[in-house]
Amino acid sequence: MKNKYSIFSLIKNAFSYHENWEKAWKDPEPKKEYDVVIIGGGGHGLATAYYLAKKHNMKNIAVVEKGWIGGGNTGRNTTIIRSNYLWDASAGLYDHALKIWEGLSQELNYNVMFSQRGVMNLAHNLQDVRDLKRRTHANRLNGIDAVYLNTEEVKKFCPIINTSPDIRYPVLGGTLQKRAGTARHDAVAWGYARGADEMGVDIIQNCEVKGIKRNRDAVEGIETTKGFIKTNKIGVVAAGHSSVIANMAGLRLPLESKPLQALVSEPVKPIIDTVVMSNAVHAYVSQSDKGELVIGAGTDDYVSYSQKGSHDIVEGTLNAILELYPIFSRMRMLRQWGGIVDICPDASPIISKTSIKGLYFNCGWGTGGFKATPGSGDLFAHTIANDEPHKLNAAFNLNRFVSGDLVDEHGAAAVAH
């Protein structure tokens, strides 16, 4: 049993200069055999292991991670959480996650700094206005909070936006989801890792998967840089590298991996207390608790695993940001980075069984997976434990690319990628 984090543990540890905190998770070597192995120690993978142990009573679980936990896209995203998606299936999926976010810090006894500061999506042309109004209605029918704002209401909610009709793409309105917001991305991985570790999950870092051993139509284990690990169930949550793992098992996925960039500015005093996204001009911005502006750029259109991305993508985003927020014109950017995102043709994820027994994939989150972390882990754990999808992720199966029953969420991706 781990010591509970509280004001008392904080005071107690202050007396020893915070040098004697117990480790949040162990760093074990792999055992020979596990009931389930999760490939990928990001937020989604760690959440999957956590819910497998917590809700499905499985004990012999490993998470293998080629680098360090939370070092991939979990540590590279812009931390935005919302559930205002258009279709019923997506609304169910993302709002399931949002509801878990609301109690997550308490459940994990780990402050994930979930902040429901609201997310505003702007409209810049007549089609945007129609699409966003339609999405607002669809959201409300699905029980998701959403309101449509006119230009004056947008200005009132976020006064630094330039709502002048003279700019190249004037603000004609927008939607607001008040329950949406941000969370501390690292804390999500660390909180789930600590919770999973407490229930006996082995979190094995610096362990890269090199091959998947199959016996006809079933999996038998994985080859890793730390040796062979025997298992009958493998859950792959490898984000941009999902296709690489799939190729090891002789599968092809409907994914393309592309660089997605983000950047932060130097820290400044609080200036924007919400998240504002704009699809038409591709600009979105929020402010971290440290005071940095957090800005997400777009994806490059070519396949790449280089974690770099092109400069013109960043330039395009900053042009749009400056048009919408002239107040930022003297800000200096501090850091820029890229992550590799796995994009599905319909901009919806895959949480699914495969044609190979015991092999499950949770992938295709593309440019917006962070928001779904708790829900994704919960539903993927259900799918692995029962060998059947939960009703909330039934629509997100791999077979939809054969049946044609796609969940087209390009519009609700909030910024065009």
Next chain:
Amino acid sequence: MFLINCPFCGEREQSEFKAGGEAHIVRPKQPTELSDDQWAEYLFMRKNIKGIQFERWNHIHGCRKWFNMVRDTSNDEIKAVYKMGEKPPVK
């Protein structure tokens, strides 16, 4: 950001080009005889290789012609550029 040697125009910035995805995917000759699985394979399934990939590009802000490229997707190094219909110069 990298430079691409367009077979028609010469070396230009990558931002002048549009990536067209995996190359050498042949449209089925008898579409009416395809099963749903075969259609899905043709339409959606991709190799998405980390390493040497064959792909199509269009010089959209230049000559607007399509061509093929061999590129290492792990570091964006371009191995070869060749015209449509030609055999890839490297394996």
